Amino acid sequence: MAIDPAKTRPLTIRLATPRGFCAGVDRAIQIVERAIERYGAPIYVRHEIVHNRHVVDRLKALGAVFVEDLDDCPTDRPVVFSAHGAPKSVSLEAQARKMIYLDATCPLVSKVHVEAERHFESGREIVLIGHAGHPEVIGTMGQLPDGAVALVETLADAERFQPRDPENLAFVTQTTLSVDDTADIVAALQRRFPSMAAPHKEDICYATTNRQEAVKAVAENCDLLLVIGSGNSSNSVRLVEVALRAGVPKAFLIDDASHLDMAWLTDARTLGITAGASAPEVLVQEVIDRISQDFAVTVQNVESARETVSFKLPRGLGPES
Numbered sequence: 001m002a003i004d005p006a007k008t009r010p011l012t013i014r015l016a017t018p019r020g021f022c023a024g025v026d027r028a029i030q031i032v033e034r035a036i037e038r039y040g041a042p043i044y045v046r047h048e049i050v051h052n053r054h055v056v057d058r059l060k061a062l063g064a065v066f067v068e069d070l071d072d073c074p075t076d077r078p079v080v081f082s083a084h085g086a087p088k089s090v091s092l093e094a095q096a097r098k099m100i101y102l103d104a105t106c107p108l109v110s111k112v113h114v115e116a117e118r119h120f121e122s123g124r125e126i127v128l129i130g131h132a133g134h135p136e137v138i139g140t141m142g143q144l145p146d147g148a149v150a151l152v153e154t155l156a157d158a159e160r161f162q163p164r165d166p167e168n169l170a171f172v173t174q175t176t177l178s179v180d181d182t183a184d185i186v187a188a189l190q191r192r193f194p195s196m197a198a199p200h201k202e203d204i205c206y207a208t209t210n211r212q213e214a215v216k217a218v219a220e221n222c223d224l225l226l227v228i229g230s231g232n233s234s235n236s237v238r239l240v241e242v243a244l245r246a247g248v249p250k251a252f253l254i255d256d257a258s259h260l261d262m263a264w265l266t267d268a269r270t271l272g273i274t275a276g277a278s279a280p281e282v283l284v285q286e287v288i289d290r291i292s293q294d295f296a297v298t299v300q301n302v303e304s305a306r307e308t309v310s311f312k313l314p315r316g317l318g319p320e321s
């Protein structure tokens with residue numbers, strides 16, 4: 001039998017660690033699973049619990065119904081709010097309708113909500129660095145009255161932002177931003193408004209920071225880098241940008257192995273792989289398995305940080321209940 005030369009071609013896969021599920025995603029998925037166990041199906045979920053097609057499809061099969069608006073939920077079924085957070089008006093509305101609701105907002109997003117509220121109570125105008133239209137940004141802005149929070153998306157926005165009172169400003173950020181872009185935006189704001197109050201520590205969360213660092217660590221010598229994740233996942237999209245900026249010639253975001261174009265690997269010797277914070281690890285393994293059918297693969301685990309963070313489930317859904 002003739003040997004297929006492609007199958008004997010060596011390919012090194014540099015696997016970024018940490019990658020994939022963060023503690024907030026893990027907790028949010030568990031909240032939906034436990035709610036289905038406890039209350040039975042259907043359970044309503046306001047917005048995709050996390051931005052991943054596979055996670056959403058699996059939970060749909062278990063009995064979750066995903067909606068964008070509380071108005072689309074019957075009042076006699078429990079509703080879960082997604083990990084990205086929701087405006088205050090949503091929980092107030094659920095209370096007014098006497099609905100059972102479970103808040104799967106990541107504790108690190110809730111922490112930003114609390115920070116913004118404290119600044120507001122101290123009379124400060126708040127700058128939120130983030131992406132317009134993203135549910136986390138809508139949720140954070142929605143913690144406070146209209147006009148209390150000004151959105152800054154880019155360095156250009158930071159340069160032209162005109163506060164009501166330059167001496168009475170604070171900033172907070174979306175948790176899943178590019179660490180490097182945000183540092184530039186913060187530097188511009190601090191140059192213009194030296195007294196601006198800042199978070200104690202970065203609002204960009206540990207998982208976002210670690211996944212971006214891990215991409216930088218695997219980038220060296222990579223001909224191509226694949227990020228496993230869905231197109232609406234902000235933190236996953238950022239990983240593609242980080243790879244390209246670190247000098248990887250090509251980087252793609254793919255949902256799963258079925259979206260892998262083997263032509264991308266034609267001249268590749270070294271391939272980087274990572275996964276966004278909402279992408280299940282099984283999808284990474286399936287991509288490696290698919291590539292191993294055509295190449296003599298060596299997998300190098302490149303570990304740049306160890307993660308030990310985990311979050312408790314809300315009362316009533318945890319192990320004590």
Ligand code: 10D
Nearest residue numbers: 050051083084176233234235278
């Ligand atoms: O779009 P994204 O990166 O904010 O969300 P995703 O659901 O992909 O990942 C989890 C991140 C959350 C919930 C925001 F903190």
Ligand code: SF4
Nearest residue numbers: 022024106108175205
């Ligand atoms: Fe929480 Fe960070 Fe994960 Fe978002 S990416 S859910 S803030 S741990």
